[in-house]
Amino acid sequence: MVKPRIYFDNSATTMVAPEVVEAMLPYYTQYYGNASSLHTFGQEAKKALEESRAKVAALINAQPDEIIFTGGGTESDNIAIKGIAYRNRTKGKHIITSSIEHPAVLETCRALEKEGFELTYVRVSSEGIVDTQELERSIRKDTILITVMHSNNEIGTIQPVEEIGEIAARHGIPFHTDAVQSAGKIKIDVKAQHIDLLTLTAHKIHGPKGVGALYIRKGIQLQPIIHGGGHEKGLRSSTENVAGVVGFGKACEIAATNLEANADHMRKLRERAIEGVLASIEASYLNGHRTQRLPNNANFRFTGIEGESLVLMLDEAGFATSTGSACSSHKLQPSHVLMALGLRHEEAHGSLRVTFSRYNTEAEVDLFLQTLPGIVGELRKISPLWNRR
Amino acid sequence: MYSPVVMDHFKNPRNVGVIENPDGVGTVGNPVCGDLMTVYIKVENDIIVDVKFQTFGCAAAIATSSMITEMAKGKHVDEALKITRQNVADNLGGLPPVKMHCSNLAADALHLAIKDYYKKRKGVDIEVEVHPEDHTH
Numbered sequence: 001m002v003k004p005r006i007y008f009d010n011s012a013t014t015m016v017a018p019e020v021v022e023a024m025l026p027y028y029t030q031y032y033g034n035a036s037s038l039h040t041f042g043q044e045a046k047k048a049l050e051e052s053r054a055k056v057a058a059l060i061n062a063q064p065d066e067i068i069f070t071g072g073g074t075e076s077d078n079i080a081i082k083g084i085a086y087r088n089r090t091k092g093k094h095i096i097t098s099s100i101e102h103p104a105v106l107e108t109c110r111a112l113e114k115e116g117f118e119l120t121y122v123r124v125s126s127e128g129i130v131d132t133q134e135l136e137r138s139i140r141k142d143t144i145l146i147t148v149m150h151s152n153n154e155i156g157t158i159q160p161v162e163e164i165g166e167i168a169a170r171h172g173i174p175f176h177t178d179a180v181q182s183a184g185k186i187k188i189d190v191k192a193q194h195i196d197l198l199t200l201t202a203h204k205i206h207g208p209k210g211v212g213a214l215y216i217r218k219g220i221q222l223q224p225i226i227h228g229g230g231h232e233k234g235l236r237s238s239t240e241n242v243a244g245v246v247g248f249g250k251a252c253e254i255a256a257t258n259l260e261a262n263a264d265h266m267r268k269l270r271e272r273a274i275e276g277v278l279a280s281i282e283a284s285y286l287n288g289h290r291t292q293r294l295p296n297n298a299n300f301r302f303t304g305i306e307g308e309s310l311v312l313m314l315d316e317a318g319f320a321t322s323t324g325s326a327c328s329s330h331k332l333q334p335s336h337v338l339m340a341l342g343l344r345h346e347e348a349h350g351s352l353r354v355t356f357s358r359y360n361t362e363a364e365v366d367l368f369l370q371t372l373p374g375i376v377g378e379l380r381k382i383s384p385l386w387n388r389r
Numbered sequence: 390m391y392s393p394v395v396m397d398h399f400k401n402p403r404n405v406g407v408i409e410n411p412d413g414v415g416t417v418g419n420p421v422c423g424d425l426m427t428v429y430i431k432v433e434n435d436i437i438v439d440v441k442f443q444t445f446g447c448a449a450a451i452a453t454s455s456m457i458t459e460m461a462k463g464k465h466v467d468e469a470l471k472i473t474r475q476n477v478a479d480n481l482g483g484l485p486p487v488k489m490h491c492s493n494l495a496a497d498a499l500h501l502a503i504k505d506y507y508k509k510r511k512g513v514d515i516e517v518e519v520h521p522e523d524h525t526h
């Protein structure tokens with residue numbers, strides 16, 4: 001059989017939608033002006049920038065002037081978290097986050113810790129849901145920020161964002177959420193969910209890499225961490241990536257228009273994969289919450305198997321997937337997210353993340369279900385942990 | 390990321406399994422760092438006549454285990470003790486730097502199996518080179 005080429009790693013990044021590429025191209029070769037320029041070229045770019053801003057805002061029920069464009073999710077997280085921390089350092093030095101944040105948030109918090117800020121890392125349940133009672137209990141008089149992700153990038157758990165937003169609002173503390181993985185998959189409503197700051201990135205929703213956005217509720221003040229010509233309200237100086245922003249706007253427009261249909265499609269694939277894997281492979285488990293998870297995320301573990309081996313074997317068979325195992329990254333620790341669930345080390349090393357997009361098909365999932373049990377069986381033949389059970 | 394030789398040994402590992410009543414067994418690693426391997430040897434007149442392994446770990450861990458079994462088979466035990474981690478990595482066409490320590494434990498496992506052989510069959514304790522600090526990240 002010809003080796004398939006199937007992409008099941010859509011939480012890492014996604015294919016840029018052809019409509020998005022098409023929307024971007026004229027902004028490289030025709031309307032390439034600098035959006036700050038007074039001439040027609042500049043004004044064309046400026047117009048495209050503002051139209052895109054409205055499209056991004058619409059996806060999360062924000063006003064266009066509450067959106068700034070950035071160089072991606074990591075940058076948005078840094079601008080938001082450091083911006084609040086530095087702006088309020090005379091008021092307080094305490095920040096609350098969760099133990100399962102993406103490194104873009106976690107490492108930013110750790111950097112602030114080194115500067116003298118005090119962090120609380122709220123724990124999660126064994127299913128990966130943030131404990132909101134513990135979160136509220138950890139609020140102090142000098143708490144200046146709560147930052148908890150909208151949904152998790154590894155195990156796909158959807159966090160109780162609205163509840164956290166209410167808690168934050170009740171205590172008058174700004175609330176930031178990293179919604180990079182939620183966008184285009186579940187509804188995001190900054191008003192209903194009491195969100196003050198929200199991070200987005202284009203490349204996870206079939207837009208280009210290197211473009212992101214930060215929603216900043218009217219009235220929330222940030223100290224800039226990037227200084228320069230004063231673009232994007234002085235928070236992200238640098239000539240705007242107009243073509244990228246246009247692609248982002250188009251990607252948001254498509255995501256918003258077809259949100260429910262796409263989510264239903266991905267959820268069908270997810271359920272087919274979860275049911276198929278758990279039924280056909282003994283000692284296989286689902287990491288994360290059974291239902292309170294992103295429609296496109298399945299995350300498994302298989303007793304006695306290490307994740308990197310599995311990902312490489314699957315790649316040989318034509319499937320792109322990922323693992324939280326340390327061995328595949330540059331660190332030696334297993335995924336902090338899986339450890340936070342209370343898994344043992346050898347379990348945390350054995351995860352397989354399969355993430356779908358609107359472009360995946362049931363036939364692809366079926367092919368995967370035909371292939372995976374054999375690979376797991378082969379690796380278990382080699383494994384001392386499996387054979388010594 | 391990996392050399393073609395690593396990928397070949399990873400995809401088609403040689404000498405997988407267990408030897409019943411082995412003359413020596415060596416286990417190294419730690420599930421904490423995601424690697425655990427056991428090497429079994431069968432020895433006749435101080436010659437390693439059979440080697441088998443089982444490994445839980447990444448592609449590098451599996452490939453180094455497979456490679457060491459090929460390198461050790463047919464060798465005098467004292468010659469096999471001279472096989473280093475670097476020899477294993479070299480025979481595999483190199484390993485990524487991050488894997489040189491955490492997943493390159495096969496030589497240690499073989500050395501421990503030979504130590505076990507000396508103890509079990511000859512009643513002698515021998516010193517072998519292992520890197521315990523790399524087994525406990």
Ligand SMILES: Cc1ncc(COP(=O)(O)O)c(C=O)c1O
Binds near residue numbers: 012072073075202
């Ligand atoms: C939850 C989350 N936050 C932030 C990021 C970083 O986004 P970017 O790659 O655009 O910097 C990612 C993607 O890796 C993510 O999954």
